[in-house]
Amino acid sequence: MTTDSAPLSGNQKRKMRSASRLYAVQALYQMELTGLSFDRVKAEFLDLRFGAEIDGEELIDGDIDLFSTILEAAVNWQARIDQCTDRALVAKWPLGRIDTTLRALFRAAGGEFQAKETPPKVVITEYVDVARAFFPEGKEAGFVNAVLDHIAREMRPESF
Numbered sequence: 001m002t003t004d005s006a007p008l009s010g011n012q013k014r015k016m017r018s019a020s021r022l023y024a025v026q027a028l029y030q031m032e033l034t035g036l037s038f039d040r041v042k043a044e045f046l047d048l049r050f051g052a053e054i055d056g057e058e059l060i061d062g063d064i065d066l067f068s069t070i071l072e073a074a075v076n077w078q079a080r081i082d083q084c085t086d087r088a089l090v091a092k093w094p095l096g097r098i099d100t101t102l103r104a105l106f107r108a109a110g111g112e113f114q115a116k117e118t119p120p121k122v123v124i125t126e127y128v129d130v131a132r133a134f135f136p137e138g139k140e141a142g143f144v145n146a147v148l149d150h151i152a153r154e155m156r157p158e159s160f
Contacts, residue, residue: 013063020062021108021126022133023049024070028104031075038075042068066116074111081110081151088150101134102144109148113155120152120159 008016026049027041034041051061074081085106086095095103109127112118124145131144153160 015060016063017066018126018129019060020064020067021070021112022130023062023067024074024108024111025101025104025127025130025134027067027071028074028107029101032100032104038071042071069115070108070111072111073115074107077111077114078107080155081107081114084110084151084154085147087154088147099140102131102140105130105134105144106147106151110151110155113152120156124148124152 023045027045030036031038031041045062045067046064049059050064050067052059082095085103089095089098095106105127108130109123112123113120116123127148128141128145131141135141
């Protein structure tokens, strides 16, 4: 949603892709908590959050295509993603027992594994960074790394 016509640098494109992953997790979280539809939440993010200014700080624009692809794949493939996630979790921690934010994160990452050719190691690193953004003091980043490694090996075994 950039308004200037200058080409984006590689670093700016990377930041936009990272922002899109964060926005996808937030959108999936919002959908689960509010019950709002895919179309409504997607439109809200594209219209109101990408590049928005909050408390005097401008949020980074996201890569609209990546955001849309992740979100759509996470919704369309949710049952498969949730099954892969359940298998990655220990028996005492079924998917329904984990934090809603982590559930949204696993679904977003699973959507990207399913829909994009992004190398799994890149996807894992990116979503571990998202986990750190949401849980800066906790051990969730290590947990996310382990679960996503398992999911990636199941969904994209040819990459390992």
